[in-house]
Amino acid sequence: MTNPHLTVFVEGPADHSMVLTLFEALGLHQKAQINVRAMGGKRKIASYIRQLKNDHQHKFVALVDADEASVADSRELARHQLGRPSIDVFCAVPTIEAWIFADPEFAKNAARSLHAQEMIERAPLPEMIPYPKQFAMNVFGSAKHYPSGGDFDISLAAVRSPSLRAFVEGVAALVGAEFSFMLPVGKLSDTRDVVSTLLRELPESKVVWKTLTGARVSAGELAKAIADGAPLGNQYATELLRVARDLIARQANK
Template sequence: MVQTLVNALGLHQKAHISIRSLGVKRNIASHIRQLRNDDLHKFVALVDADEASVADSRELARQQLGRPSIDVFCAVPTIEAWIFADPDFAKSAARSPHAREMIDRAPLPEAIPYPKQFAMNVFGSASKYPVAGDFDVNLAAARSPSLRTFVEGVAALVGADLDFKLPVGKLSDTRDVVSTLLRELPETKVVWKTMAGARISAGELAKAIADGTPLGNQYATELLRVARDLIARQANK
């Protein structure tokens, strides 16, 4: 999956990128303990996440890995979820029409409960995961904030400029966009105070919006209305 991202972004044209799979976090922590970035060599660690929020998962992973000097990134909830950040890419390796329908019905990547098992169900085995073909990084970055954070971090290290375009037409609806943006924040960060005085966290809102609850719909509507008015004011300056 990491090689797929490197190829899709053209990062191999900027630097020689070597990818090493080290297994469990204990092995990763031991391997990266003494690593330091310098002018010639840059390192990052990527682990599966234990938190839904990108910010929270990265902080927890840094603690688990002994707070190394290099950047630590997380795949939320596991790297198998990233395969489904571009549904068409995932469907290219689906083992049956029913499996393709399962991918179409799947929630956003980071809301898939058991990505490893889901991947096994639709591909049959790990050896049949998609590894080649067109991968829509713009769409994937819009649907998976942990994927976006990782590719932006790696691109910055190798000096590549990324300019993601939000492919709204390919997202299922506005709820996907808003829910994904909220998952970039710490889960407990209060991001909204309702008219009744309730203080709602980013994690609560992300789930409420993805589930289409009245609270989530109310926030999404208010957010879009404020954004509309702000953009209109800027346009008339």
């Protein structure tokens, strides 16, 4: 049986380059015949994919920049913006440029100066970079100098960017490939990175915690508080880890 054809529709050249980098890191070319098409914006993508449907041999995916902070919220909004097509729609949160920094070493290899490398080291988690396009221009100089190909740590990137993980897992499943991401704890700055990114996989307004004072806190609020090191975030992270510790200990003693 021949490998399926996978076509990914993206907005522009930066998206095209980043998607190919991800697929190279995943080894996806061994599982599917891949075509990544830069369409020039959401409207053109929406128009082209309106009547497309997947079949056994041909798979289609749309990838656009997000307009929401959470993976779940952004995908739902994007599906609406693209006319609710029958094919899968994924989002880069907040833009595709953020994914470049999901693996800091990959980004630093293309930085235009030592100062630019230091900027990357000080940057927050990818999906919390306020203006990723401008940040990318500041550290690379121009879009034509964005990094591509090379040694991209897909496991680290998947942990640091929930939207990137949703995309690569979704595409892999679509073509029948299986990938398990190893948690590269030694490369994460601290536990806050892990907890904050896990919360960003949920709808931003979803209430995920009720404090001892009765306050109900949403996933979006907690993700930011944890990433910022705020007392509320630290309290939640501590309680989460304590509950997880006790649960795992109970399971181990059954």
